[in-house]
Amino acid sequence: MSPWSQSDFYLRLDDLAFLFDLKTDKIKKELSSLQIETVSGQGKTHVKPEGVRRYLEHKGFKYQSQVISFQMLKGGVSKTTSCLNIGLRAAMYGFRVLFMDLDQQANLSFALGVDDLEVPVFINVLEKKISMQNAVIPIVEEQIGLLPSNLNNSVIERVLLNGTKNLGRVVKAPLEEVQGSYDLILIDTSPSLSALNTAVTCASDLVILPINPDKFTLFGAQKHLADLDQIREDFDLDLEIKLLFTKYDGREAASEAYFNQCLELFGNKMIRSFVRQTTEIKNTIASGKTIYDSKGNAKSDYDRVSRDILGIW
Template sequence: MRHAVATTDDTATAAASSHTELGPTGRPLREFPTPEPLNGHGPARIIALCNQKGGVGKTTTTISMGAALAAYGRRVLCIDFDPQGALSAGLGVNTHDDLTIYDLLLASKTDPREAIQHTAVENLDVIPANIDLSAAEVHLVNEVAREQILARVLRHLTGDYDVILIDCQPSLGLLTVNALTASHGVLIPLECEFFALRGVALLIETIEKVKDRLNPALELDGILATMFDSRTLHSREVLERVVDAFGDDVLETVIGRTVKFPDASVAGMPITEFAPEHNAAKAYRQLARELVARGAVA
């Protein structure tokens, strides 16, 4: 009886496949390609970064992902849609005595371009917010089509940008519904911690309701695991449960926990500018490439 003899190439291939390095999500690590330059700009795809739990990395992700996309030649506009104004502070822009998103929501005749502020990062602009925004829900509650007011504001800006990122406040109130109604996609930053995981089902339910009743074009662009600590069993178990529950909706990029993020916030800079060689900066550049590869961003 003749036996097949394994060639050197066959043996090498088998060895390589058996030693494929897996990422934190349990999937093989992939290197996403550098995005091709764009021939022109606009119309923008609008993405809401949303989670009703606070402290999960929404603002950090909006800033860092926006800066990473800008570095790849995309024109990015960040909308601070949280009365705490953390995104505005994190990009070092003024929030007092200047037009904010609150003014644009209430004054239909104001040109939204007047509220745009340029940041120190090329191709990255912001419309700021401050504590005034906390009164918006009270003022908007009696407005006609109150869920679509932000969409009306952003209609004037989509031709100038490739992507618009909305940093939502940690709630599922009228402002968040406005953001979801105005958006093409939703990105959910999710802290790798048990209590953060519990609220995802409620958030998904809200997204489905908005899609059904207000914005049929709304899509889930992905769930981004943040504050991951590979040294703890808890982090690994939570991430495993998220992948089991949501499958390919979980992005391959995972953002680790690091003290560099608060340092960058104090400096008013994205992590990609503050510490460009740090693993966190590399992760956000990978996130930008993954979103382009997935078609969430041009």
């Protein structure tokens, strides 16, 4: 079912060398002395995720388990794009990643190659028709999983509002079932302040709010932040919140002005690296490849953002 193969998630050796400011020959020798395999073909050398993991651990990196959700009440700001590309890069850096699609529009599921009205989705887990573990589809065996979404999830809100469910546990409890199998759980959400998104917030260690250079997004971010503060207080959460600036257009003075305004407004909640506006993002989704196959802005921006978020050098 999955359009991906394991080799789509191998890390380029020159990307690993760049990370440690080493020449590729030098890092190749170091990998070989650690008995970490490299894979060569079509003029490129790659390292498998398990090899990258061993190398980063050797350098002192600790893989910690984390739940990150992507939220913003305003639509079209790059929630899905950021969730997808940060997750794919994390997989290349050796993280075991679970994507959880909780947007009934299911764009994340489509991007990962799952477009099916028959597959189990979160509503089935919520109604205890299937366990979370059994509902997860392996995208890459033992490395990337997906709890897909589809329009069947459109009744979740009614179930949550009519029922007696504890929003603090609705998403958190099923995640606890599978958390041991993943380092990173990434949740994509719909553009709203829904009850489901409150439950997502209660299950998150970190909420990332993507923002774009326009005044509606800034207004949306302020409203969303106020809502998150309220949820944090109501449920007594230990929650981190960050804002990620995307669709930065260097040709427009407005982008820089908005970015600076965000730095002033949101201070250290802002992730310092940002993602530029680029057509590569749409093109790669259409081609079934990742942005990390190319050498463009999308790759370098999301690589930097992923490393910032995951704390990789």
